[in-house]
Amino acid sequence: MKINISRQHFIKAVNTVSKAITSKSVLPVLNGLKLEVTHEQMTVTGSNTELTIVTHIPCKQDDQTIIDVITPGIVILPAKYVLDIIKKVQDNTIQLEKIDSGLIRLSTSTSEFQLNDLPVEEYPIIQLITDQPSFTISSTVFKTIVRQTLFCASTNESRPILTGVHFIIENNELRSIATDSYRLAQKIVHLPKAPGFDKDIVIPAKTLNEFLKTIDDEERLITLYFGDNKVLFTWEDTYLQSRLLEGNYPQTNRLIPTEFTTELTVDHTALYQAIDRALLLAREAENNVIHLNIQANKIEVTTNTPEIGQVRERVTPELFTGEPLRITFNAKYALDALRALDTDLVTISFVGEVRPFILRAKNDVKVTQLLLPVHTY
């Protein structure tokens, strides 16, 4: 292999696929970045077996040469160094050449790196599941779904299935749920085009995190392919494929209450800031636990940490129905839930002081944030 490649295009591709490469891979060849060069394009692959990212750089684009291919070929470069090197060299073009004795030369006018090649034949064959059922969705919509649910996925491996986000496709609707058993987030999206199939899968939180890091902010269409134990996200020249979590996700439908004894609507910012300030004292002394005293004309957020002191924050509700209530919960979880609601007015609905309560944007049931109260004695 011997090529001259535009440095900026190379940086972008390597940056993208690097997110799938962990430095502690069991298979040493997976610490590498696979480059496959033909006369049409270069395919760049990074993988850690669970997650694979593939991207393509065309040799020509709009009559501009991006890669000047002297000899096609396949090489595997040590991923850890390549990104830093190509970011730090100066020229606009980089020459890459496989030379004798298992070395790859990466050079510019003043710099010459010789990096050990990794054995191409040991790199696993990764099939992208582009022949499986799929649907297409706006990247902005899908990123919002992920942002509003992902933070509720468990980080505790004792129930592995809860470390993913549950996606249910049924009757033109996509329902996403995450829970760590202390809180739950659910988002329902109507799919404008019927996908023509039903599906019930659990995508690892790690995959969704890498997806958010890999895709940029531009609004575009992304296509999701659903295999038996894999999911593939693709947009433009990039493919992100992940294994799915195996097992049955718990039934969460009946966890979300539908009848309430107390309901209030309050300014989102005022409530967020009051809880945020109360957390200043609650976060160390009381495991983030705060109290809400809800009355018709006044909400008080309080903490009481004798070692440090106490806080009393007042917020005036916009609307209130039902019974006054005193309830205790984790302030950090409440802030996470509020951050996931894009709204000026938040409605909070309670079923007494020991039952889960829900937070929603006013007059919107598409996103539900559910929190369990904390029992204090």
Next chain:
Amino acid sequence: MKINISRQHFIKAVNTVSKAITSKSVLPVLNGLKLEVTHEQMTVTGSNTELTIVTHIPCKQDDQTIIDVITPGIVILPAKYVLDIIKKVQDNTIQLEKIDSGLIRLSTSTSEFQLNDLPVEEYPIIQLITDQPSFTISSTVFKTIVRQTLFCASTNESRPILTGVHFIIENNELRSIATDSYRLAQKIVHLPKAPGFDKDIVIPAKTLNEFLKTIDDEERLITLYFGDNKVLFTWEDTYLQSRLLEGNYPQTNRLIPTEFTTELTVDHTALYQAIDRALLLAREAENNVIHLNIQANKIEVTTNTPEIGQVRERVTPELFTGEPLRITFNAKYALDALRALDTDLVTISFVGEVRPFILRAKNDVKVTQLLLPVHTY
């Protein structure tokens, strides 16, 4: 004590003195922030016994009321919480009041914090040494002195005296030296006004670091007072006083060579970037060790790390005199030294491959960066 205080002025003062407060002070009262309110001003103090920072907020400034004093007094607030609280509350004015039972109430229109007071009588009495010999210097000049030397101070406590920066005032000159015994930095500044005294002190690196964090970027005059075992920096309403390191700083004068066998002058940026790239491979496999091959018309920066690969960087010298040379050194130290030289052209002077070499801005002997070569076998 009872006052209403401008939140912005309070934040600025607390932010400044907080830098002297460690959370693990042996004396519990030093986890606190001391506020002394008179009808003229509030004095805010933070201290960890080694370092003390004091700042003043006037009650009135330019006919504006900054502090409305209802009752003067002294309180000590838990420093850890106060800064976060006053940053996060909303109003422009904060009310502070010492209430019954050892509590201080900090309140705004919607927030009320009650914080445990710390015992005022246990707070140590700190005398600022404003009666000692002093001189005044531009803050920009003094910050540059510190920035060009401080990084060479040792972080190893086995020779405590080397964890400070040596300041020598003699014949209208201020000479500053720091060394960790692998490298050395020296800066000489002519003092425009004769201070009228000689002095030889070692200021802890920690103090100089906090000084850099505490002072802002505006150019102003700072006054340095020199006591027997203390130094005091003061500017505007702020006082930063520190103990000095005790012991004899090693004689460093004769360490700096004055006659050379090889000298070269090279573009600062080109050399910096070449070493920075070589470090990408050298940093893990070789303890940051790189080689310089110096010839009349070519400098090569190389590494050789068989596990990963090798680098060869070429830089063309602007000037060269003396013998060709191959020398081995720590790339990280070389980058630190280059960063401390504000210059487009750097002159490097060698006395063979096993003796210390020095880096200076071309035609400038005020700043000297000295590095020891690494012996490889």
